[in-house]
Amino acid sequence: xxADIPTLFLTAITSSLVLSAALGLVGSQKAMADLRPWAxxxxxxxxxxxxxxxxxxxxxxxxxIGANTAIALFxxxxxxxxxxxxxxxxxxxxxxxxxxxxxxxxxxxxxRSMLVSTVxxxxxxxxxxxxxxxSRAEPGGWQRPGPLLMIVALGINLTITLVRLIALLAGVENxxxxxxxxxxxxxxxxxxxxxxxxxxxxxxMLLWDRARLRIEEQRQTLQAVFDNTEETIGMVDAxxxxxxxxxxxxxxxxTTPERLHHRHFNDFLPPDVxxxxxxxxxxxxxxxxxxxxxxxxxGHHYQLSFNPIxxxxxxxxxxxxxxxxRKRHDIEIARRMEELTALNTTLAATREQLLHAEKxxxxxxxxxxxxxxxxxPVSFVQSNLGSxxxxxxxxxxxxxxxAQAIAASNSAECTRIAALKAENDYDxxxxxxxxxxxxxRQGLERVxxxxxxxxxFACEGRAEWDWADLHHGLEVTLGVLGGRVxxxxxxxRRYAATLPQVYCQPAQIHQVFMDLLQNAxxxxxxxxxxxxxxxxxDSQHVRITIADTGVGIPADHLAHIFDPFFxxxxxxxxxxxxxxxxxxxxxxxxxxxxxxSEPGTGSxxxxxxxxxxxxxxxxxxxx
Amino acid sequence: xxxxLIVDDEPAVVAALQRLLKTHPCRxxxxxxxxxxxxxxxxxxxxxxxxxxxxxxxxxDYHMPGMNGIEFLGAxxxxxxxxxxxxxxxxxxxxxxxxxxLDIDTRRFLPKPWNDSFLMACIAEALTLRELExxxxxxxxxx
Numbered sequence: 042x043x044a045d046i047p048t049l050f051l052t053a054i055t056s057s058l059v060l061s062a063a064l065g066l067v068g069s070q071k072a073m074a075d076l077r078p079w080a081x082x083x084x085x086x087x088x089x090x091x092x093x094x095x096x097x098x099x100x101x102x103x104x105x106i107g108a109n110t111a112i113a114l115f116x117x118x119x120x121x122x123x124x125x126x127x128x129x130x131x132x133x134x135x136x137x138x139x140x141x142x143x144x145x146x147x148x149x150x151x152x153r154s155m156l157v158s159t160v161x162x163x164x165x166x167x168x169x170x171x172x173x174x175x176s177r178a179e180p181g182g183w184q185r186p187g188p189l190l191m192i193v194a195l196g197i198n199l200t201i202t203l204v205r206l207i208a209l210l211a212g213v214e215n216x217x218x219x220x221x222x223x224x225x226x227x228x229x230x231x232x233x234x235x236x237x238x239x240x241x242x243x244x245x246m247l248l249w250d251r252a253r254l255r256i257e258e259q260r261q262t263l264q265a266v267f268d269n270t271e272e273t274i275g276m277v278d279a280x281x282x283x284x285x286x287x288x289x290x291x292x293x294x295x296t297t298p299e300r301l302h303h304r305h306f307n308d309f310l311p312p313d314v315x316x317x318x319x320x321x322x323x324x325x326x327x328x329x330x331x332x333x334x335x336x337x338x339x340g341h342h343y344q345l346s347f348n349p350i351x352x353x354x355x356x357x358x359x360x361x362x363x364x365x366x367r368k369r370h371d372i373e374i375a376r377r378m379e380e381l382t383a384l385n386t387t388l389a390a391t392r393e394q395l396l397h398a399e400k401x402x403x404x405x406x407x408x409x410x411x412x413x414x415x416x417x418p419v420s421f422v423q424s425n426l427g428s429x430x431x432x433x434x435x436x437x438x439x440x441x442x443x444a445q446a447i448a449a450s451n452s453a454e455c456t457r458i459a460a461l462k463a464e465n466d467y468d469x470x471x472x473x474x475x476x477x478x479x480x481x482r483q484g485l486e487r488v489x490x491x492x493x494x495x496x497x498f499a500c501e502g503r504a505e506w507d508w509a510d511l512h513h514g515l516e517v518t519l520g521v522l523g524g525r526v527x528x529x530x531x532x533x534r535r536y537a538a539t540l541p542q543v544y545c546q547p548a549q550i551h552q553v554f555m556d557l558l559q560n561a562x563x564x565x566x567x568x569x570x571x572x573x574x575x576x577x578x579d580s581q582h583v584r585i586t587i588a589d590t591g592v593g594i595p596a597d598h599l600a601h602i603f604d605p606f607f608x609x610x611x612x613x614x615x616x617x618x619x620x621x622x623x624x625x626x627x628x629x630x631x632x633x634x635x636x637x638s639e640p641g642t643g644s645x646x647x648x649x650x651x652x653x654x655x656x657x658x659x660x661x662x663x664x
Numbered sequence: 665x666x667x668x669l670i671v672d673d674e675p676a677v678v679a680a681l682q683r684l685l686k687t688h689p690c691r692x693x694x695x696x697x698x699x700x701x702x703x704x705x706x707x708x709x710x711x712x713x714x715x716x717x718x719x720x721x722x723x724x725d726y727h728m729p730g731m732n733g734i735e736f737l738g739a740x741x742x743x744x745x746x747x748x749x750x751x752x753x754x755x756x757x758x759x760x761x762x763x764x765x766l767d768i769d770t771r772r773f774l775p776k777p778w779n780d781s782f783l784m785a786c787i788a789e790a791l792t793l794r795e796l797e798x799x800x801x802x803x804x805x806x807x
Contacts, residue, residue: 409755412754413727413753413754413755414754415754416754416775416776416777417674417677417754417776418676419776419777420677420680420754420776420777420778421674421676421677421679421680421681422680423777423778424680424681424683424684424777424778424780425680425683427684427688427780428680428683428684428687428688428780431687431688432687485777489777
C-alpha cells in the first residue's frame with residue numbers, strides 16, 4: 042500500500058481537527074473544562090501538519106519554523122493539561138523555544154530534523170513520565186485503561202520518533218524522506234497520526250475516571266452525613282412508599298434501612314399515624330411546598346417535614362426529629378410556671394392575711410388605748426354620780442328638816458319659800474332627781490358597754506385559741522357594727538336554744554361575722570332583713586347562717602367571690618378582701634364557708650365549724 | 665383610823681376616789697373602818713411621802729407617766745411591805761400584767777370604771793385580812 046504525501050497529511054490534519062472540535066465541544070461544558078487545553082493542542086497539531094502540507098506554497102522558513110514550533114507547542118499543551126500535576130515551566134516551554142530557535146537558525150535539513158526529533162523524544166518521554174506520575178497518585182494507578190492507553194500510544198509514538206532519530210543519525214533515512222514513501226513508511230506515518238487520537242481517548246478516560254471518583258467521593262460524604270445524623274432522613278414516593286431511609290431513621294423503628302426500603306407507610310406505621318402522614322404527603326405534592334406535622338409514635342413525639350424535590354413530582358424528602366425531650370422540657374417549664382403562679386397566688390393570699398392580721402393588731406392596740414382613755418373619765422364621772430346621789434340625799438334631808446322648821450314657825454319666810462318652791466317647780470325637781478341620776482348612770486353604762494364590746498371584738502388582735510360562745514360573738518359584732526347594719530336592715534335572730542361553745546380563735550371568727558354582716562348590709566340597697574340562724578347540724582359541728590334580702594350575686598360571680606381582690610363594688614370603695622379573708626379563716630378552722638345566692642332575692646352565707654378544730658388545752662374546757 | 669394612799673395621774677379620778685372614800689361607809693361585817701386619805705398625782709411624790717409616813721393600804725393607777733403602777737407598788741413594797749396593794753386601772757386586759765402583779769405579791773386588781781360599793785367592800789375586806797394577818801404574826805412572834 043502506498044499513498045501520496047498530500048493525502049497522508051490531509052488524513053492527519055482532518056483527524057486532528059475532528060478530534061479537536063469534538064473535544065472542544067465536550068470541553069465547553071464546565072465540568073469537562075480540563076479538555077480545553079487538550080483541544081487547543083490538537084488544533085495546533087493540525088496547524089503544524091497543515092504548514093507541513095503547504096511547504097511549497099508558503100515561504101520555507103515560515104512553514105518549517107511554524108510547523109515544528111506548532112508541534113512542539115502541541116505536546117507542551119498536553120503537558121499542561123494534567124490538572125493537579127504541574128510540570129516545570131522549563132519542561133514545558135524550553136523545548137518549544139529550542140525548536141523555534143533551532144528551526145530558524147539551522148538551514149541543514151538533517152541536522153534540523155535531528156534537533157526536532159530529539160526534542161520530540163524528550164517531550165514524549167516527559168509526557169509518559171507525567172502520565173505515570175499523575176495516574177499513580179489516583180486510585181487504580183497507571184494500570185487503568187485510560188493511563189495505560191495513553192502510555193502505550195505515547196510509547197509507540199516515542200519508538201517511531203526514536204527509530205527515526207537513530208535512522209537520521211545513521212544516515213539511513215533521508216531527512217527529506219517525507220516526499221518519498223514506501224508502504225512501510227506510509228503505515229508508520231499513519232500509526233504516528235493515529236497516536237494523538239489514542240492518547241486523547243486515554244486522556245478522556247482518565248478524566249472520566251476522575252469525574253467518577255469525584256462523584257463517588259461526594260456520594261460518600263453525603264452518605265456519611267445521611268448515615269450519621271441523628272435526624273431521620275428518608276425519601277418517599279407519591280404513593281407513600283419509603284424509597285430510602287438513613288440508619289438513624291431505621292433505628293427508630295428498631296430495624297435496618299434495608300428492611301424498610303420500598304415498604305409502604307401502612308406497613309410499618311400505626312394506622313392513625315400513617316393516615317395523617319399520608320394525607321400530609323399528598324398535600325406536599327399537591328401544593329408543591331414543604332409541609333410539617335407533629336405526632337406521637339411509640340411513646341415519642343416527632344416533628345416531621347415533607348419537602349418536595351424541585352423538578353420531581355413523585356419524590357419527597359422526609360425529615361423527622363425526635364422532640365420528645367424538648368416537649369418534656371416544655372411541659373416541665375409549663376408545670377414550673379404553673380407552680381410559680383400558684384405560689385404567687387398563695388403568697389398574695391398570705392400577704393393579704395398578714396396585712397389583715399396587721400390591721401387587726403392595729404385595731405386591737407387602738408381599742409386598748411381607746412378603752413383606757415375612755416375608762417378613766419367614765420370611772421370618775423360614774424363614781425362622782427354616786428357621790429352626788431349621796432350628797433343630794435343629804436341635802437334633801439336637810440332641806441326637808443328646814444322646811445318643817447320653817448313651816449312650824451309659820452312666818453313670812455314660810456310663804457316666801459313656798460312661792461320659791463312653786464316658781465322652781467320644787468316637787469318636780471325632787472321627783473326627777475332619781476331618774477336624772479339613774480339615766481346619767483345608764484348613759485355611762487352604755488359608753489362602758491361599747492368600749493367592752495370593742496375590746497371584746499378586737500381581742501387586742503390576738504389569734505389565741507379559746508372556747509367561745511358564738512351567740513355572744515355575733516352580738517358583740519353586731520354591737521360594734523351598730524348603725525352600719527341597723528340602718529340598712531332589721532336583724533332577725535333565729536338562734537338555737539342552746540349552742541355549745543366552740544374551740545376557735547374568737548377574734549378571727551368575729552372578723553368573719555363582721556365581714557359577712559357588712560357584706561349583707563352592703564348588698565341591701567335600701568332596707569331589708571338580715572336573718573342570722575344558728576344550729577347544730579350534728580354533735581360535732583355548729584352552723585351559722587347569715588342571709589340577706591339584698592341584690593344577690595350573679596351565677597358567674599359566685600365562683601369567684603372568695604378570690605382575693607374580687608369585688609363588684611366600684612374601685613376604691615372596697616379592696617375585695619373581706620370574703621377572701623373570711624374564707625381563709627373558716628378554712629383554717631377546718632370549717633366550710635359556702636354561699637348560695639339568687640340574684641334579686643338575696644344571698645345566704647353558711648359557716649359550718651367543728652366544735653374542736655384544734656386540740657384544746659386541758660384546763661380550758663368549757664364550763 | 666386607817667391610812668390610805670391614793671396615786672393616780674388623773675386629778676379628777678383622785679378627787680372622785682377621795683370623795684368616795686370620805687362619804688361612803690367602809691364596812692366588813694360588823695367592822696366599820698374610818699379612813700384617812702392622802703392623794704398624789706405622781707408616784708414619785710407618793711414614794712417620797714411613804715418614806716416618812718406609814719400607810720395601811722395603797723391604791724394605784726397602772727398607766728402613769730414616769731413610772732407605772734407595778735413599778736410604783738414594787739418600790740412601795742420595799743418601803744412598807746405590810747401595806748395592802750391594789751391596782752386600779754382601765755387597762756383592757758388584766759392578763760397582760762398578771763405575771764408582773766404576782767411578782768410584787770399583789771393580788772388585787774380593780775377595773776375602771778369601778779363599782780363604788782364593790783370598791784369600798786374590797787378595801788374593807790383587805791384591811792380586815794391585813795389586821796388578821798398582823799395579829800397572827802404578832803401571836804407567832806410571842807410564842
